Amino acid sequence: MGCECSKLTACCWSTDQNKSIPEARDAENEEKSEVDDLPLFCEYSIDALRMATSGFSVENIVSEHGEKAPNVVYKGKLENQKQIAVKKFNRSAWPDARQFLEEAKAVGQLRNNRLANLLGCCCEGEERLLVAEFMPNDTLAKHLFHWETQPMQWAMRLRVALHIAQALEYCTSKGRALYHDLNAYRIVFDDEANPRLSCFGLMKNSRDGKSYSTNLAFTPPEYLRTGRVTSESVIYGFGTLLLDLISGKHIPPSHAVDLIRDRNIQMLTDSCLEGQFSNNDGTELVRLASRCLEYEPRERPNSKSLVAALIPLQRDSEVPSHVLMGIQNPSAALPLSPLGEACLRMDLTAVHEILEKIGYKDDEGAATELSFQMWTNQMQETLNSKKKGDAAFRHKDFRAAIECYTQFIDVGTMVSPTVYARRSLSYLISDMPQEAINDAMQAQVISPVWHIAFYLQAAALSALGKDNEAQATLRDGSMLESKRNGTA
Structure with missing residues (x-):
């Protein structure tokens, strides 16, 4: 032959609850300048990865073999808005947590611009997951x-x-x-x-x-x-x-x-x-x-x-x-919808008008757990809290809206991404951007491909001075909205 x-x-980013693991530094690492922005390998909690992947939502599966494969890969986003890929092993794999951690840690010491680098892992209880850089194309x-x-x-x-x-x-x-x-x-x-x-x-x-x-x-x-x-x-x-x-x-x-x-x-x-x-x-x-x-x-x-x-x-x-x-230049500006433009300009009045006009139509398909409780006095009070919140939101009494929506959310019987979105904007207008981004991320957990959740995250990130993260999240929201409207 x-x-x-x-x-x-002729032919042819990590959260406070994550624990950093010291990484051996190589003084002669030729690739250092290319990957300086990558964090040290760390352990992630299962709760952090569950939040990042919207509860390991089917919509976030990116591996070709889908949810029935023994090892499934999900896309996700950490609290610092860094996109990640999470490989979830089945429960029979790697029974020895120490062995899994040692192997993952060894791979995690590699840093090179020719790799989709390993950022961390999770070996909490029986869970075995790897966390890597997300590659979007x-x-x-x-x-x-x-x-x-x-x-x-x-x-x-x-x-x-x-x-x-x-x-x-x-x-x-x-x-x-x-x-x-x-x-x-x-x-x-x-x-x-x-x-x-x-x-x-x-x-x-x-x-x-x-x-x-x-x-x-x-x-x-x-x-x-x-x-x-x-x-x-x-x-x-x-x-x-x-x-x-x-x-x-x-x-x-x-x-x-x-x-x-x-x-x-x-x-x-x-x-x-x-x-x-x-x-x-x-x-x-x-x-x-x-x-x-x-x-x-x-x-x-x-x-x-x-x-x-x-x-x-x-x-x-x-x-x-x-x-x-033949892929669009990642630095090229995407055409923005009126809501995207309003978030880019931080025109919160315009955002409010749009959310009020849209109403609750995007709650269709959101998980709800209604039972006989709905007819009890407690449930009626819960629904009244939402109605009062909507009235306060409509009349731009955002402090009252926050209070009423909080009463509705704290009961936990019904899940509404729109309520989280409205409370997020209310927090943002009340100069509480961290609370605003938390609510926008909760809305995304409920509806992983809901563009409005991404737009509100972008606005909150801008208010926090995180301009680069805001631009990236705004692009994500715009792409999701384009796909939703069939114009991608």
């Missing part, structure tokens, strides 16, 4: 196999290959050479659409779990023999990733090798790439994939030589990734 490929021709699998607007360009595919090789080289240099089940679902894209390697693959799915969860046709031959992952096995996985990039399909390595040996490279190359690369560039990438897929592990290249081989192949290096990917 190896000898023939040389003859190929989907996985390589989505962009490569299930694209909707445009196929991934050749220059971007080369960039993906280089960035992931650099991530593997960094991990190897830090003593974490083993990566479990390297595949297109493990590659994620950050807010600038730059490819990163998910840190989740640096840990097994469980203490005694398998290292591979994908089809065995894509696993290295030595894993099938021994059940163990070695650094050479990771290179084999990188080879299958190169095949994905070349073909735009998930081709079993054995089939791809047959095509290469038969010099049937056209069958291997993505037809969408026609005219985007030279014969030499295509030949070199296929040759590199072939070397990674060698049957004998010792004949495969290491991560350092992968980087060296991929650097000369890079094209359009000056073009930002979001341009190559």
Whole structure:
């Protein structure tokens, strides 16, 4: 296999309750300047992660396999508005909390701009969760196999290959050479659409779990023999990733090798790439994939030589990734609705008018727990508190509105995101921004994709002087509103 490929021709933030864990500093860390803004690895409480993910809401699941998968990934947002990805293991995984913490802590000491870095974990009771940076622009699998607007360009595919090789080289240099089940679902894209390697693959799915969860046709031959992952096995996985990039399909390595040996490279190359690369560039990438897929592990290249081989192949290096990917510039302003504009200007009078006009229509579908209590005097008093709060809100008596809405909320029989939103605005107008943001986040817990909850958080963050966080949250609200209105 190896000898023939040389003859190929044309082809292809944390809360106060979280405990920081001291991190060993490396004085010679070349990546320091790139990741200075990341916090130290820490332990999160299950309550903090439950709040961040709106109670592990189904709407916040971002992993492809959904809520029935043994390990589910959720998107979330911490109290400081930092977006996170939370991987929740099933209860049978990692029974030894100490072992889980030690493994997570080791991975959490890595900090590199080629990784979706691990920020912390939770091992409270039987819970085992990992917390990482959230990457908002989907996985390589989505962009490569299930694209909707445009196929991934050749220059971007080369960039993906280089960035992931650099991530593997960094991990190897830090003593974490083993990566479990390297595949297109493990590659994620950050807010600038730059490819990163998910840190989740640096840990097994469980203490005694398998290292591979994908089809065995894509696993290295030595894993099938021994059940163990070695650094050479990771290179084999990188080879299958190169095949994905070349073909735009998930081709079993054995089939791809047959095509290469038969010099049937056209069958291997993505037809969408026609005219985007030279014969030499295509030949070199296929040759590199072939070397990674060698049957004998010792004949495969290491991560350092992968980087060296991929650097000369890079094209359009000056073009930002979001341009190559056809993704909107993250710094570009989104068109804002009247409510978004009012929050941006901090025009609280306008916000009040809009919330009053909208009323309670967005409460449809919110969880309510009404029973026979509804007909009791206590329940009638609760409903009267809400009515009085609404009347005070309408007449701009915000102190009275806060008091009445608090009486309604404290009973806890009915759950209303609109009541939290109205009390949030009342707090904001009463110069109580921290209370305002707390209520806006509660509204989001009840309705995870409700744009108004995000807009009110943005206004409260502005009042607290957190302008960058406010802008990011305002964008989140605008995107949710666009999706809701079918204009995304």
